[in-house]
Amino acid sequence: MTVAVSILPEQQLAALNAAYRKAVARKRLRLSAGFTLFVAALIVASIGAEVNLRTFFTYFGNFVSYFNRILTLDSGQRVWTDLGEWFWGLHKWLKLLGETLLISYVGTLIGAVLAFLLNFFSAENTSPASWLRFTVRRLLEFARTVPGIVFALIFVMAFGLGPVAGVLAIAIHSTGALGKQFSEIVENADMKPVEGIRSTGASWVSCMRFAILPQVSAGYASYALLRFEINVREASVMGFVGAGGIGQELIVAIRKFYYSDVSAILVTIIVTVFLIDITTGWVRGRLFGKEARN
Amino acid sequence: MNKPQDVNTEELRARYPDVFGRPASARLATPAMLIAALAIFVFGLVDLDFSPARFISGLSQLGWISMMMMPPDPGSSLPLYLKALGETLSIALLGTTLAALLALPVSLLAARNIVPNIVRFPVRRFLDSIRGVDTLIWALVWINVVGLGPFAGVLAIAVADFGAFGKLFSEAIEGADQKQVEGIRASGGSALHEIRFGLMPQVLPVIAGQVLYFIESNTRSATIIGIVGAGGIGLQLAEQIRVLEWQKVSFLILMILVAVAGIDFISGKLRFAIIGKRAVA
Numbered sequence: 001m002t003v004a005v006s007i008l009p010e011q012q013l014a015a016l017n018a019a020y021r022k023a024v025a026r027k028r029l030r031l032s033a034g035f036t037l038f039v040a041a042l043i044v045a046s047i048g049a050e051v052n053l054r055t056f057f058t059y060f061g062n063f064v065s066y067f068n069r070i071l072t073l074d075s076g077q078r079v080w081t082d083l084g085e086w087f088w089g090l091h092k093w094l095k096l097l098g099e100t101l102l103i104s105y106v107g108t109l110i111g112a113v114l115a116f117l118l119n120f121f122s123a124e125n126t127s128p129a130s131w132l133r134f135t136v137r138r139l140l141e142f143a144r145t146v147p148g149i150v151f152a153l154i155f156v157m158a159f160g161l162g163p164v165a166g167v168l169a170i171a172i173h174s175t176g177a178l179g180k181q182f183s184e185i186v187e188n189a190d191m192k193p194v195e196g197i198r199s200t201g202a203s204w205v206s207c208m209r210f211a212i213l214p215q216v217s218a219g220y221a222s223y224a225l226l227r228f229e230i231n232v233r234e235a236s237v238m239g240f241v242g243a244g245g246i247g248q249e250l251i252v253a254i255r256k257f258y259y260s261d262v263s264a265i266l267v268t269i270i271v272t273v274f275l276i277d278i279t280t281g282w283v284r285g286r287l288f289g290k291e292a293r294n
Numbered sequence: 295m296n297k298p299q300d301v302n303t304e305e306l307r308a309r310y311p312d313v314f315g316r317p318a319s320a321r322l323a324t325p326a327m328l329i330a331a332l333a334i335f336v337f338g339l340v341d342l343d344f345s346p347a348r349f350i351s352g353l354s355q356l357g358w359i360s361m362m363m364m365p366p367d368p369g370s371s372l373p374l375y376l377k378a379l380g381e382t383l384s385i386a387l388l389g390t391t392l393a394a395l396l397a398l399p400v401s402l403l404a405a406r407n408i409v410p411n412i413v414r415f416p417v418r419r420f421l422d423s424i425r426g427v428d429t430l431i432w433a434l435v436w437i438n439v440v441g442l443g444p445f446a447g448v449l450a451i452a453v454a455d456f457g458a459f460g461k462l463f464s465e466a467i468e469g470a471d472q473k474q475v476e477g478i479r480a481s482g483g484s485a486l487h488e489i490r491f492g493l494m495p496q497v498l499p500v501i502a503g504q505v506l507y508f509i510e511s512n513t514r515s516a517t518i519i520g521i522v523g524a525g526g527i528g529l530q531l532a533e534q535i536r537v538l539e540w541q542k543v544s545f546l547i548l549m550i551l552v553a554v555a556g557i558d559f560i561s562g563k564l565r566f567a568i569i570g571k572r573a574v575a
Binding site: 045046047049051063066099109142146149157158233234237240241244251254255269 | 334335337339341342343344348349352353355359381383384385388391422423426427428430434435436438440443447448515517521522525531532538543547554
């Protein structure tokens with residue numbers, strides 16, 4: 001069966017074609033203008049960041065050979081031929097990893113409790129006064145914009161070297177991040193139960209406790225678990241500034257060129273992070289059903 | 295009005311045993327979890343040396359430091375700090391762009407609808423392990439390779455984000471509509487044509503949104519990689535903290551806050567311009 005495709009008359013076709021070309025040309029112009037701007041920004045940035053391709057290509061071999069070196073034992077053999085020698089400090093590292101996990105656990109818990117106390121004040125629908133909401137929001141913004149490691153640097157000066165500074169830095173950063181996420185959950189909560197409770201003459205605290213909290217507590221727990229996952233990574237580098245955990249050992253190994261130690265510590269960190277991810281994913285799945293897993 | 299029904303509790307009890315007699319394990323689960331969480335918390339406090347005396351003396355130190363921070367004052371080094379801030383923004387922009395360019399081809403190899411599982415699985419694990427290593431650690435590695443300075447920071451952010459982008463892009467590709475790809479194939483296009491004309495038009499806006507979002511979040515990461523010597527404002531910040539110049543420290547922190555807010559604003563506008571009012575996270 002043949003189907004006749006009707007072709008428009010020449011004149012009409014020409015007009016349509018011209019309109020089409022014009023539309024496409026305008027789009028292309030906008031795209032290329034944006035692209036030019038972007039490339040210009042990149043060029044300015046590469047001057048600012050002292051990009052030097054000559055150094056890069058001269059020393060790129062170092063990058064490859066660095067991995068070659070961290071995978072070689074002092075005896076000149078590949079690391080995986082002698083696991084005992086590669087992980088010679090496993091006992092010490094596991095202890096520091098345990099400390100790292102504790103830092104992130106305690107920090108996350110403190111942060112979650114503070115965020116819990118603050119989030120009702122920063123949520124649009126439950127905040128008792130708008131000046132209070134404004135203040136709490138700015139406070140939370142400050143806490144999550146300043147990077148955790150900057151807080152750690154300052155706290156190391158105040159509280160001395162050691163895990164206390166790391167815990168507090170993680171706690172503050174988590175307060176900021178969780179406070180925002182928590183208050184977003186509260187903003188999505190159904191307000192009818194609040195009206196119901198308020199109509200019985202209950203105070204603001206009772207409204208929060210009996211109307212909002214039952215709706216949001218599962219979401220809180222889910223976000224707190226996710227934050228714990230993120231904080232484990234964060235805590236693994238807190239030691240770089242002397243705030244406890246495995247990072248201390250890692251930076252010493254990197255700075256002093258203990259090559260095989262670097263790879264061994266990195267492997268233990270990656271495996272731990274991986275295990276924590278799986279465990280918290282499983283816990284979240286168990287607690288809140290499959291849909292909450294991501 | 296009907297009277298309240300006579301409730302035969304015994305009968306209800308027999309009919310709904312789950313409601314009335316929840317097994318002890320179910321009733322105790324929540325308190326047990328809370329107690330366990332609290333026990334680990336207390337153990338953590340003790341194990342990590344949280345003594346009240348230390349905490350209080352630390353707090354008073356902190357109060358003293360905050361007093362010293364007021365008012366923020368750059369002294370005579372304002373031009374130096376502005377240059378460092380520019381360096382930080384450059385690091386974020388270049389690092390993210392580089393990562394996106396590198397990750398795009400690799401993400402095709404990690405997408406289920408492009409390559410068979412036997413290719414996808416190792417590529418995914420490779421990207422996972424890159425992501426498992428923090429940006430700061432990559433910065434230390436690159437400092438060993440190209441020396442101290444912002445260039446090491448660019449490469450560190452590029453590598454760390456390469457892992458994240460590879461995963462995000464491949465998920466975007468997996469989520470793309472297959473019908474358009476089939477259309478290209480039906481009209482006789484090769485595998486490359488399918489990717490170029492079937493997939494890319496669907497995926498690019500999503501990718502552009504993610505890249506902008508990462509430039510935003512990398513402005514934050516770029517402020518800290520200076521702490522290990524990879525250039526930018528973090529270097530100045532760490533130095534001023536070490537020499538206890540608290541007024542300069544607070545000024546630098548303010549600069550970071552303003553810069554991050556500015557970048558947030560610009561990239562928010564751009565994101566909406568590119569992809570419309572669709573949420574990207």
